[in-house]
Structures are given as structure tokens and as C-alpha cells.
Amino acid sequence: MPIGEQAGAKVWQRRTTKHQLGIWFGWLLGVALFLFCWKQISDVTTWAFFWDVPRIAGDIGGRMIPPRWSYIDKLWVPLWDTLNIATLGTAIAIVMAVPVAFLAARNTTPSATLIRPIALLIIVSSRSINSLIWALLLVSIIGPGILAGTIAIGLRSIGFVAKLLYEAIEEIDKTQVEAISATGASRWQVMAYGIMPQIAPAFAGIAVFRWDINIRESTVLGLVGAGGIGLQLSSSLNILAWPQVTLILIAILVAVVVSEWVSAKVRHAII
Amino acid sequence: MLRLEKLTKKYKTGDMALKGVDLDVPPGQVLALIGPSGAGKSTLIRCINRLVEPSSGRIELNGEDVTRLGAGGLRRARRRMGMIFQEYALVERLTVMENVLSGQLGYVGFWRSYFRRFPQEIVTEAFRLLERVGLEQFADKRADQLSGGQRQRVGIARALIQGPDLLLVDEPTASLDPKTSRQIMRLICELCAERQLAAIINIHDVVLAQMFVQRIVGLRLGEVVYDGPPDGLTPEVLTEIYGEEDWAATRDKEADETPAGHGVTEGDPLAAM
Amino acid sequence: MSDTGFDASERARQWRPPPLIASPRLRWFLGLGAALYFALAIGSLEVNWLRIYEGLDRGWAFVIAFTNPDFTTRWTDIREGLIESLVMTVTSTAIGIAISVPIAFGAARNIAPLPVYLFCRAIIAVSRSLQEIIIAIFFVAIFGFGPLAGVITLSFATIGFLAKLLAEDIEDIDKGQAEAVRASGARWLQLMNYGVQPQVMPRLIGLSLYRLDINFRESAVVGLVGAGGIGATLNTAFDRYEFDTAAAILISIIVIVMIAEYSSGLIRARVQ
Numbered sequence: 001m002p003i004g005e006q007a008g009a010k011v012w013q014r015r016t017t018k019h020q021l022g023i024w025f026g027w028l029l030g031v032a033l034f035l036f037c038w039k040q041i042s043d044v045t046t047w048a049f050f051w052d053v054p055r056i057a058g059d060i061g062g063r064m065i066p067p068r069w070s071y072i073d074k075l076w077v078p079l080w081d082t083l084n085i086a087t088l089g090t091a092i093a094i095v096m097a098v099p100v101a102f103l104a105a106r107n108t109t110p111s112a113t114l115i116r117p118i119a120l121l122i123i124v125s126s127r128s129i130n131s132l133i134w135a136l137l138l139v140s141i142i143g144p145g146i147l148a149g150t151i152a153i154g155l156r157s158i159g160f161v162a163k164l165l166y167e168a169i170e171e172i173d174k175t176q177v178e179a180i181s182a183t184g185a186s187r188w189q190v191m192a193y194g195i196m197p198q199i200a201p202a203f204a205g206i207a208v209f210r211w212d213i214n215i216r217e218s219t220v221l222g223l224v225g226a227g228g229i230g231l232q233l234s235s236s237l238n239i240l241a242w243p244q245v246t247l248i249l250i251a252i253l254v255a256v257v258v259s260e261w262v263s264a265k266v267r268h269a270i271i
Numbered sequence: 272m273l274r275l276e277k278l279t280k281k282y283k284t285g286d287m288a289l290k291g292v293d294l295d296v297p298p299g300q301v302l303a304l305i306g307p308s309g310a311g312k313s314t315l316i317r318c319i320n321r322l323v324e325p326s327s328g329r330i331e332l333n334g335e336d337v338t339r340l341g342a343g344g345l346r347r348a349r350r351r352m353g354m355i356f357q358e359y360a361l362v363e364r365l366t367v368m369e370n371v372l373s374g375q376l377g378y379v380g381f382w383r384s385y386f387r388r389f390p391q392e393i394v395t396e397a398f399r400l401l402e403r404v405g406l407e408q409f410a411d412k413r414a415d416q417l418s419g420g421q422r423q424r425v426g427i428a429r430a431l432i433q434g435p436d437l438l439l440v441d442e443p444t445a446s447l448d449p450k451t452s453r454q455i456m457r458l459i460c461e462l463c464a465e466r467q468l469a470a471i472i473n474i475h476d477v478v479l480a481q482m483f484v485q486r487i488v489g490l491r492l493g494e495v496v497y498d499g500p501p502d503g504l505t506p507e508v509l510t511e512i513y514g515e516e517d518w519a520a521t522r523d524k525e526a527d528e529t530p531a532g533h534g535v536t537e538g539d540p541l542a543a544m
Numbered sequence: 545m546s547d548t549g550f551d552a553s554e555r556a557r558q559w560r561p562p563p564l565i566a567s568p569r570l571r572w573f574l575g576l577g578a579a580l581y582f583a584l585a586i587g588s589l590e591v592n593w594l595r596i597y598e599g600l601d602r603g604w605a606f607v608i609a610f611t612n613p614d615f616t617t618r619w620t621d622i623r624e625g626l627i628e629s630l631v632m633t634v635t636s637t638a639i640g641i642a643i644s645v646p647i648a649f650g651a652a653r654n655i656a657p658l659p660v661y662l663f664c665r666a667i668i669a670v671s672r673s674l675q676e677i678i679i680a681i682f683f684v685a686i687f688g689f690g691p692l693a694g695v696i697t698l699s700f701a702t703i704g705f706l707a708k709l710l711a712e713d714i715e716d717i718d719k720g721q722a723e724a725v726r727a728s729g730a731r732w733l734q735l736m737n738y739g740v741q742p743q744v745m746p747r748l749i750g751l752s753l754y755r756l757d758i759n760f761r762e763s764a765v766v767g768l769v770g771a772g773g774i775g776a777t778l779n780t781a782f783d784r785y786e787f788d789t790a791a792a793i794l795i796s797i798i799v800i801v802m803i804a805e806y807s808s809g810l811i812r813a814r815v816q
Contacts, residue, residue: 034638037631044772045692057686084585091582128801129794130765132677133778137790140782141606142599147589178322179360179426183433184349184377185384192385193373197364220675224768237681253673369561387561394559411562 060242067250068243075232075251081146082228082255085221086214089153094207097158101165107177108169108195119162126159131217135226149226153214161210168202169195204270212263219252229255272298272469273319273437278328280314280493288314290493291328298436299467301460303480306490307513312473315490316439319471320352321345333436350377353430355459357442359422363415367406367425370414371397374432393432400428404458420451424458431462438463438470444479452476456483477504606787613795614788618777622793625774626800628691629763632773636695636763637756640702645748647703648710655714655740664707671704680766691772698759698766705758709751710744717743746815753808760804764797 015023102108104119135152142148172195180194222230229248236244273296280289288311296302304312317323319330321337330337337348353374361370372389379389389397401407404424414422423443430438440459444452456472460483463470474480480487481501489497489504489512497508506518565571615622650656650664676697683693683700722739730738767775774793781790 030638033634037635040628040631041635041691041695041772044690046688046690049688053686060682060685081588084588087581088585088589124802124805125798128761128798130761132765132768133775133794136768136779136782137606140785141603143592143595145590145592147591147596150589173360173363175356175358175360176362179354179356179429180362180373180376182320182322182349182352182354182439183374183429184346185373186346186376186381188381189376189384192381193362193365193369193376197362200364216675220677223677233678249674249678252675252678256673366561368559389559398559410559 063242064246066243067246068241069247071244071247072251075229075248078222078229078232079251079255082215082218082230085146085149085153085218085226085228086211086259088150089218090157090207090211090214092150092154093157093161093210096154097161097165100158100162101169102191104162105166105169107172107174108191119166123159123162123166126155126157127163128159129156131156131214132221132224135221136224139225144225144227146227149218149221149228152221152226153218156217157210157214160213161206164206165199165203168199168206172198201270205267208263208266208270212259215259216256219255272296272333273471274329274331275319276329276331278315278318278330279326280311280318280323281326288493289318289325292490292493292495294488294495294498296437296469296471298469299463300486301463301468301470301472301484302486302488303472303474303484304488304490305474305477305480305512308475309492310490310512311493312490313441314493316354316441316471316473319437319439320349320354322354346377350433351436353433353435353438355423355426355430355438355440355443357445359419359426359446361414361422361425361429364413366411366413367401367417368397368410370425371401371428371432374429377433397428397432400431403462404428419447420455423447423451423455427455427459427462431466436469438468438472440470440472442473442475444474444476452479453482460484477509602785602787606791609787609791610795612788613792614786615792618781618786618789621777621780622774622789622796625767625777625793626796629760629767629773629775630800632691632694632698632763633756633760636698637702637752637759639695639699640706640755640759641752643699644703644706644710647707648714649736649740651707651711652714654717654719655736664711668704668708668711671700672708676701676762677765677769680771681769684770689770689772694763694766694771694773697771698762701762702755702759706751706755710748713744713747714740746812749815750808750812753804753811757801757804757808761797761801 013020100119100122103110103115104123106112106116109116109119131152134155135149138148138152138155142151176198177190177194180190185193218228218230220230220233222228222232223234225231225234229252233245233248233252236242236248273294275292275294278289278292278294279287281287292311292315304315306312314323318325319332319337325338328338332348332351335348337345340348362373365373369387372387372393375389375393376384379393383389398407398410401410404427406421406424406428409417409421414425417425438459443455443459447455456479459470459472462468472480472484481504484501487497487499487501487504488495489508491512496511497504509518510516563571565574647664647667650660651668653661656664679700680693680697683697687693687696717740721743722735725735725739763773764775764778767773767777768779770776774797778790778793781787781793
């Protein structure tokens with residue numbers, strides 16, 4: 001905070017002129033970047049259609065109401081599949097993520113120079129790629145179906161679970177681990193007695209949290225053929241059966257709300 | 272029984288925590304290690320069971336050089352050394368019983384310990400120890416539900432169930448109130464006498480140390496500057512260990528406040544301070 | 545101790561760790577229920593072993609492709625797709641932040657009146673409850689194919705994320721600081737500027753950077769339903785079984801996400 005002098009009085013400015021100019025310049029760059037990007041998008045957009053938007057939106061909205069309630073009979077099995085994709089996918093992810101997390105945490109990795117970067121690469125690869133893309137890949141490898149969806153959810157969740165878990169491992173109380181090592185316990189015993197009890201609550205919380213997210217994600221995997229209620233959504237959209245689409249969306253919303261409620265309850269019970 | 276020869280520890284930061292410490296602890300002797308913060312007390316204790324890796328020197332336990340042991344040998348050596356920590360270092364989410372039994376991990380195989388199937392005589396011994404430290408009805412409480420003094424008792428039981436020859440005790444009373452501090456110190460010293468255990472007790476409270484042990488080792492900047500009986504701690508010696516301070520004034524004040532005939536080595540209210 | 549002595553020795557004969565769930569009935573019920581569920585769920589997988597066996601070759605081809613990605617054959621498609629994704633990311637994040645901030649203030653119970661609060665919370669709930677891809681389908685239907693639909697989708701999704709977390713942060717601010725500013729006679733806007741903004745600014749920057757990262761990842765997905773970005777190119781590559789091109793695209797996405805995470809970490813460390 002520079003204090004200058006002008007005509008005998010002390011002048012206070014929040015920032016130096018240079019700092020202030022830097023901030024203005026930063027804003028200028030940001031706005032220029034935004035305008036440039038916006039222009040790119042505007043160039044490939046046919047704005048003439050844009051003025052039709054309210055009419056089209058109204059049209060679709062009109063067709064969607066009322067929902068076709070009788071269609072619910074065909075949704076029970078897909079909903080069951082969706083639940084299974086999310087749950088089994090989460091289970092796969094947990095089994096795979098635990099070792100990865102232990103290899104990635106600074107205080108438990110066997111080698112910080114060799115193995116830790118590999119574990120971190122696994123985590124970032126799994127996290128960078130959306131479950132829909134994993135599903136796309138798996139559908140093209142092992143064919144459409146629930147299995148592809150389950151594995152896709154599993155692969156996407158490894159990174160998420162492993163990241164949160166290794167952060168939890170890095171935050172544990174070191175003296176408890178020291179105390180167990182001081183008894184002459186082996187490496188595995190130190191893990192079972194010194195580390196596992198400390199991360200158990202975080203671990204359970206992460207698992208339930210991810211399960212909740214996975215319910216959401218598995219509702220749309222069907223769009224690329226990987227099973228679940230998304231298949232019905234996709235086929236209804238293809239034949240423009242808007243009343244069915246409405247019902248499916250309602251079913252998805254209910255599933256999401258219920259899973260969020262369950263996950264909140266379970267996490268509350270753990271902590 | 273325990274012999275340290277020229278033990279040094281240099282940290283990666285370049286700090287010389289220990290500069291060639293020689294120490295000889297005969298079986299059954301309890302000694303207190305005093306010195307200012309940063310003198311290397313904690314490092315010394317942790318070097319003995321190699322929670323901290325010493326840089327050079329020898330550590331001889333029952334004629335065996337601990338510094339040369341591989342992973343398996345080190346585990347067997349650690350079984351002979353029980354450790355008690357300042358912040359208790361109990362695994363807080365395990366029960367009291369599990370914490371006590373964890374002292375036996377060095378003797379029990381992984382799966383056995385994983386499923387908590389400890390040999391019956393160990394469980395019996397654990398109950399006996401809990402009774403001895405006065406916590407028999409807390410066996411199935413979780414460790415984080417106990418008070419500080421109770422936790423330290425669990426820590427003591429955990430160290431004793433190892434059946435050690437030597438106790439390494441790191442500031443056992445630093446997190447406790449004055450009364451509990453004394454009870455804990457008394458308990459440790461009684462148990463050592465009962466079982467003929469040697470012990471090295473790190474402690475910053477000089478008066479408390481003088482109350483309970485027969486031998487005091489003063490450490491300053493990684494070097495032993497005093498080794499002798501408690502009443503040899505004259506103001507000059509304390510100055511040597513801790514640096515300049517009006518030690519006599521403290522003592523006079525102490526003498527004023529305690530009834531005549533009580534020496535410094537006896538218990539007095541200032542020990543608590 | 546004589547009367548408890550027998551008791552203690554009796555107990556000493558057996559010790560088991562206390563079970564996680566105290567009631568044995570509930571324990572068995574939950575255990576059996578979980579086992580039954582997993583049996584049913586795994587049974588419903590309908591594994592087509594023949595198809596998987598055939599797929600193994602393709603899976604292996606994909607793994608090989610990862611070690612030898614092909615950036616050149618479809619380089620123009622990849623480059624245009626990536627640039628479009630980045631452009632969509634920047635635009636939608638900027639628009640999303642601009643809309644989210646006022647909504648976040650409106651959705652913070654400690655500064656907004658109840659009607660405004662409910663209205664803003666409703667917007668957040670709607671935005672959060674639907675997957676990006678479903679919203680994208682609708683916006684494509686309404687706005688037509690192309691990146692505009694994608695930008696609107698991602699902006700809309702940003703609101704639910706950013707406004708919710710920012711509102712929670714505003715609700716958690718230190719009341720003392722805001723009170724001190726109010727005590728000096730500040731107006732509402734001055735109060736926001738002096739009492740609230742400095743406290744939530746680091747969090748806003750952190751969340752925005754995080755959302756930038758998420759929006760990039762999502763921009764790769766909305767392309768699957770025709771809302772622009774790299775997703776369309778990726779979809780084509782998979783449809784044609786061009787695994788080496790697909791691997792090249794996936795590697796590009798991973799690298800960009802890594803760069804984004806690394807630089808946002810640097811920026812966040814400077815701001816906080």
C-alpha cells in the first residue's frame with residue numbers, strides 16, 4: 001500500500017500504479033480471450049435459427065406433457081440394472097483403488113521415485129476420462145450391455161476413490177503408526193493396526209459418496225449402449241416419444257434424490 | 272544390557288542431533304534423560320529402536336548390534352524394547368483391549384492378528400495388565416473415549432505386554448496434569464521394579480525426575496554433559512545442561528514453601544510446575 | 545475384589561473385539577441381505593463370454609494403441625475438436641461464473657431475504673439434479689447441433705456447482721468482520737465489497753479453476769450428442785475401431801487435464 005505525497009498531503013492508494021496496471025491488463029486479456037472464444041462459437045452458429053428457440057422449446061415442452069405414466073412398467077428392470085451398474089461398479093473401483101491409494105500416498109508408497117508417479121498416472125487417467133467415454137470404449141471392446149457399463153463406472157471411479165483415499169492416508173497421525181512399528185510389528189501388521197483404523201471412516205464416507213455419484217452417472221450410460229435406464233431414454237428420444245422421455249426423466253430424478261438421501265444417511269451414521 | 276557407543280545422528284537438514292553419545296544401562300536400572308528442548312533426547316530414544324535411523328555408532332542390546340540388523344532382526348529386537356509415548360500414541364479408533372494386544376504384534380502372525388485371534392495366554396495377560404494399571408472395566412471402550420491419564424496407562428500396558436527387557440519412555444507426563452504426572456511416573460517406576468526392567472525416561476521436569484529415579488543423564492546439544500545420581504544436580508550442573516538461569520533462586524523459593532527437612536529430591540508442590 | 549475375581553477370570557478366558565453392529569439379528573440380516581443382493585446383481589450381468597472373447601483382441605489392440613497413438617491421420621479433426629472443446633470451456637466457465645456469483649449471494653441465507661433465497665436455491669437444485677448429457681440433449685434439440693448448445697449446457701451446469709459451493713462459503717463467513725463493516729455505517733453493497741468479498745474471494749478463484757477443469761472434461765462428453773467439442777471426433781474414432789486415433793485423443797485429454805490441474809494448483813497456492 002503505497003503512500004505518496006501530493007501538495008503536502010499524504011495520498012493513499014490501494015495499490016501501486018504498476019500493480020494496478022497489471023490488474024487492468026489481466027482483465028483486458030481475460031475479456032479479449034472470452035470475446036475471441038465467443039466469436040469462434042458464434043461463427044459456427046446459425047443465428048437465424050436462434051430466433052426460433054422459444055417456439056421450439058414451447059413445442060417440445062407441450063409434447064412432453066402429460067407424461068405417459070403407463071410406461072413405468074417397462075422401467076423397473078432398467079432401474080434395477082442401473083442400481084446394479086452403480087453398486088457393482090463402485091465395488092470394483094474400491095477393490096482396485098485401495099492398493100493404488102497406498103502406492104500413491106507419500107507415507108506408504110514403497111518407492112516415491114518409481115511407483116508413486118505410476119500410481120498418480122493411473123489416478124489422473126481414470127479421473128480425466130468421463131464414465132460415458134469409458135463406456136463408449138468398453139462397448140466397442142466387449143459389446144453393449146450392463147457389463148460394459150459396470151466396468152466403465154468402475155474404471156472412472158478408481159481415480160476418484162484413490163485420490164481422496166490417498167489424501168486421507170497422508171493426513172493420518174504418524175505417532176500411532178510409530179507406536180505400532182515400535183512393538184516389532186511387520187509391515188502388514190502396521191497397516192492393519194496403525195493405518196487402517198485411522199482411515200476407516202474416511203474410506204466408508206468416500207465409498208458411499210462415490211456410490212451416490214455413480215447412481216447419477218449410470219442413469220445416462222445407456223445413451224452409448226452400456227445398459228441401464230439410459231437405454232430407454234435413448235430409444236424414446238430416437239422415436240421422439242416425448243411423453244415417455246418425461247416419465248424417464250422423472251424416474252431418474254427420483255432415483256437420484258433417493259440415492260442422495262441414502263448416502264447422506266449412511267455418511268451421517270458413520271461420522 | 273544396553274550399550275551405546277559413539278552414537279551419532281545427523282539429519283538431512285544438516286543438524287547434528289547426537290554427537291557421539293556413549294551410554295551403558297545395566298539390567299533393571301531406571302534412568303532419566305534430561306535436557307532442554309532440542310538437546311536430542313527424543314532422537315536418542317528413537318535411535319535405540321531405530322524409529323529414527325542413526326548415522327553412525329553402535330547400539331548393543333544383550334550383546335547384539337541393533338544398527339546392523341535387517342528388517343526381521345530389527346522386529347525381533349523391537350520386541351525386547353517397549354516404548355511409551357508423550358501423546359500416548361494409542362490407535363484411537365481401536366478398543367483399549369486391541370491397543371494392549373497390539374503390543375504382541377511382533378510375536379503373532381499377520382492373519383491371526385488381523386482377525387484378532389490372539390493366543391489365550393496373551394489375552395489373559397492383557398486382562399491382568401489392565402487390572403494392574405486399574406483399567407479392567409474399560410477393555411471394550413474405544414481409546415479416544417479415555418482421559419489422558421487413562422490413555423497413558425493403556426500405553427504402559429501395551430509396552431509391558433511385549434515382555435520387554437527395556438522400556439523407552441518419551442516424555443510420559445508432558446501432556447498430563449501434575450497429579451496424574453506423578454501417578455504415571457510412580458506406576459512406571461513400580462512396574463520396572465516389579466519386573467526388573469531397565470528404562471530410559473525422557474523427561475523435561477527435573478524435579479519429577481529427581482523424585483523417582485536413581486540415575487540422571489543430562490544431554491545438551493547432542494552430548495552427555497552429566498551422568499550421575501539425582502542429588503548431584505547442583506546449580507552449576509543445571510547451568511551446564513540448560514544454560515544460565517538463577518537456579519538458586521528457584522531453590523530458595525522452593526525451600527521457603529516446603530516444610531523444613533524436605534529436600535529438593537523429595538516431593539513438593541513445585542514439582543508440579 | 546473377591547466377588548469380581550471369578551468374573552474377571554471368566555472374561556479373561558474369552559475375548560472377542562466388540563462387533564461393529566451390536567444387535568446380532570440386525571448384523572445377520574444386513575450380512576445376508578448384502579450377500580443376496582450381490583448374488584442377484586452379479587446374476588443380472590448377462591455376461592456374453594463369446595462376445596468378450598472376441599473383444600479381447602480389440603481390447604489388446606486398444607492397449608497397444610495407447611503405446612503407439614496415431615496423432616497424424618486425423619490430425620485436423622483432433623486439432624479442431626480440441627480447440628473447440630477449449631473454446632467451449634473458456635466461454636461456458638466465464639458465463640457460468642458471471643451468472644453464478646449473484647445467484648450465490650442470493651442463495652446465502654445470512655445475506656438474502658427469504659423469497660430471493662428460495663428462488664436462487666430452486667435454480668441451483670434444477671441445475672444440479674440433471675446430468676450434463678441430458679441437458680445437452682435438450683439444448684441440442686432446442687438450439688440445434690453445434691457448440692452453442694454445448695456452451696449453454698456447460699454454463700447451466702456450472703451454475704449448480706459454483707453457486708451452491710460459493711453460497712455455502714458465504715454462509716460460513718466470519719460474522720465479526722461483516723459486523724465491523726456494518727458498524728461503520730456501510731451500505732449493503734459496501735458491506736458486500738468490504739465485509740464479504742475479501743473473505744470468499746480465494747474460494748471463488750479456487751472453485752472457478754476447478755470448474756474450468758471439470759468443464760473441459762465434460763466438453764469432451766457433450767460432443768457425443770452433437771453439442772460440439774472433441775467428443776464427436778472420439779465417437780467417430782470408436783465407431784470405426786480406430787483405436788490408435790482414439791488413444792491419441794484420450795492422451796491429449798489426459799495431458800490437458802494434467803496441465804490444468806498443475807497450473808490451477810500453482811494459482812491457488814498463490815491466492816491463498
